Structure formats: structure tokens, C-alpha cells
Amino acid sequence: MNIILTKGHGSGNDFLIIDEITNGYSFSENDRSALAKLLCYRQGELGADGILYVMNSDHADGRMRVFNADGSEASMCGNGLRLVARYVCELKGLDEAVIETMKANLKVSRKPEIYDGVPTYQVEISPVLFELSALPLNLDQPTLLNEKIEELSDDLRFTALAVPNPHLVAIVTGGQLEGNLQKELSEKVNGPNVLFPDGVNVSFVKQLGSGNIYVRTFERGVGFTNACGTAMSASSLVTCLQGLNEFETSIQVYNNGGKVQCIVHRQEDKYQIDLIGNATYLYNAAVNVDLSGGTFTVSHQEELTEQHTYEKLQAEVQGFLNTAIKG
Numbered sequence: 001m002n003i004i005l006t007k008g009h010g011s012g013n014d015f016l017i018i019d020e021i022t023n024g025y026s027f028s029e030n031d032r033s034a035l036a037k038l039l040c041y042r043q044g045e046l047g048a049d050g051i052l053y054v055m056n057s058d059h060a061d062g063r064m065r066v067f068n069a070d071g072s073e074a075s076m077c078g079n080g081l082r083l084v085a086r087y088v089c090e091l092k093g094l095d096e097a098v099i100e101t102m103k104a105n106l107k108v109s110r111k112p113e114i115y116d117g118v119p120t121y122q123v124e125i126s127p128v129l130f131e132l133s134a135l136p137l138n139l140d141q142p143t144l145l146n147e148k149i150e151e152l153s154d155d156l157r158f159t160a161l162a163v164p165n166p167h168l169v170a171i172v173t174g175g176q177l178e179g180n181l182q183k184e185l186s187e188k189v190n191g192p193n194v195l196f197p198d199g200v201n202v203s204f205v206k207q208l209g210s211g212n213i214y215v216r217t218f219e220r221g222v223g224f225t226n227a228c229g230t231a232m233s234a235s236s237l238v239t240c241l242q243g244l245n246e247f248e249t250s251i252q253v254y255n256n257g258g259k260v261q262c263i264v265h266r267q268e269d270k271y272q273i274d275l276i277g278n279a280t281y282l283y284n285a286a287v288n289v290d291l292s293g294g295t296f297t298v299s300h301q302e303e304l305t306e307q308h309t310y311e312k313l314q315a316e317v318q319g320f321l322n323t324a325i326k327g
């Protein structure tokens with residue numbers, strides 16, 4: 001089959017965007033998963049953290065389905081939703097839209113550039129659920145809020161939440177970011193295990209002074225990525241709950257691929273997060289795929305120039321992190 005796609009990224013979390021609205025593909029469920037495994041394979045010609053399928057919705061402006069690089073489908077993707085927001089808004093000539101995702105219809109909108117020349121979108125991250133059954137996390141208690149999990153670590157305290165994909169968040173020190181601790185415990189909860197039967201995205205978060213945090217995430221279905229949008233949103237919320245940052249105030253969230261802003265809204269005991277950041281396109285490509293043989297060739301690739309501007313933002317962030325993260 002012949003497929004045309006656009007590769008893009010949100011904070012260096014990179015995706016292949018496949019437009020099922022205009023191109024009339026007739027993918028089966030197995031095809032979508034198999035395409036993710038084949039095309040996202042990092043050592044292959046394209047490589048990505050996942051595929052974003054952009055589809056028609058019968059009640060929203062568009063629909064997003066996200067498949068991780070291992071072929072599993074996720075209920076939500078924050079960085080990916082910014083790319084889909086841009087794609088749908090540009091396709092339909094809109095400045096704001098509603099995108100159907102697996103569990104919610106989410107508001108998205110174009111925003112002033114976070115950095116000169118960097119296309120910027122805001123997406124709604126919601127619903128937020130703390131019930132352990134929503135992840136699921138098999139512990140004999142209803143929620144886990146800044147508490148230890150003895151099977152995972154003697155020292156770290158975790159908060160578990162679904163936004164609505166599952167996240168496990170720990171606020172750590174600079175020292176705890178070093179070494180293999182995050183990798184080891186993430187591999188444990190994303191392999192066959194009793195605690196998280198569906199796996200979980202694991203984030204280590206460091207407070208960098210008021211209103212600034214650094215988040216590093218080991219993603220379910222992928223491994224370490226440059227950034228994870230839902231994780232940065234969930235982590236921002238956790239820091240507000242712990243009194244480290246403020247609700248209703250913009251938090252600068254630094255990551256290994258750049259920087260986003262999160263605003264955490266609280267209404268009684270309900271939460272919703274605005275995630276604001278880049279939606280950068282890297283190239284357009286056409287591929288010829290033989291799914292039964294598990295091979296593909298790239299027949300056309302057109303590089304875009306947006307990344308040059310993004311790299312300036314990235315360089316500034318890297319400079320800041322080199323000193324900020326050590327403290």
C-alpha cells in the first residue's frame with residue numbers, strides 16, 4: 001500500500017501523522033498497529049515514538065488515534081494532540097477545534113508562538129482520575145498520593161493518576177535523576193507484573209525553583225522519550241497538589257526536547273490541564289508498504305525548514321538545564 005505522511009514533533013516527542021480524512025485509506029485495526037511497529041522502528045528509515053491517525057469524527061472537527069512504537073494503542077497523547085490540532089485546524093481553516101480522542105472530546109486552539117517562528121497550540125488534558133482502577137494499579141487502597149510502593153523503591157514517593165492514560169509520578173532530587181533507577185523501575189512496571197497489568201508511563205520530576213519544573217518520562221510502549229505531554233501535564237498537577245507550584249498559573253515545564261507551559265485548573269475536586277507548546281513539522285514523505293513482508297520503502301521525502309527555528313529554542317533550554325538541573 002502507498003501512504004503519504006508528515007513527520008512532526010512536540011518537544012522532540014516525534015510522530016508520523018497519517019491523514020485518513022483526505023486519503024481514504026481502508027486500514028484494518030491490525031494494519032494500524034502493524035504500521036506503527038514497522039514505520040516507527042528507530043533503526044529504520046523513518047523512526048518515531050508513535051503514529052497519529054487523523055480521522056473524521058461524527059461529532060467533532062476531527063478524531064485522533066495514537067499508536068505507540070510497539071503497536072499498542074494509547075487512550076491519549078498530549079504532544080501528539082498538539083500536532084493533530086495543527087493538522088486539523090490547517091486542513092479546515094480553523095483557529096480552534098474539538099478533537100475526539102478515545103475517552104474524551106478535547107478543546108484545542110492555536111496560540112501565540114512560544115518562541116519566534118515556532119507554531120504553537122494549546123490542548124486540553126482531561127479527564128483527570130485518581131482512582132487506581134482507572135490506570136489500573138493493583139494496590140489494596142483507592143488512590144496513591146505521594147506514597148511509597150514498597151515493591152518499587154525504599155525512598156521514592158509516587159502519585160498515580162490517569163489523564164486518562166496512566167501515569168506514575170515521583171518528585172525527585174538531582175541525584176535520583178542520575179544512574180539507572182528510573183529505567184529499572186519503569187521496565188519492571190512495563191513488563192509482565194502484577195501492579196500495573198497494562199503498564200504505565202513513569203515520570204521523574206525535579207522542581208527548578210518556583211514555577212519551573214523538569215520532567216523526564218519513560219513511556220509505556222516506547223521507552224525514554226524526549227518528552228511526554230500527558231506526563232508533563234500530570235506532573236504539573238502533582239507539583240500543585242504538593243504545594244510546589246500554583247494552580248491557575250503558568251508552569252514552565254522543561255524536558256529533554258524543549259519546553260512547554262502547563263496551567264492546572266481546579267474546580268472543587270475536579271482538575272483539568274492546559275498544555276501549550278510547539279507543533280513542528282519535519283518532513284512530508286510517501287512510503288510504499290508491504291505489511292505481510294514487514295518491509296517498506298520511502299519513495300519521496302520533502303524536508304521542511306521549521307526545525308531550524310525550533311533548534312534555537314532547544315539550544316536555550318539545554319543551556320538553562322545544564323546548570324539548573326544540578327542543584
Ligand SMILES: N[C@@H](CCC[C@H](N)C(=O)O)C(=O)O
Pocket residue numbers: 013066068073074075076077078079080165166201219220221222225227228229230231
Ligand atoms: N507521548 C505521549 C503519550 C503517548 C502514549 C503513552 N506512551 C501511553 O501509552 O500512554 C504524550 O505526549 O502524552
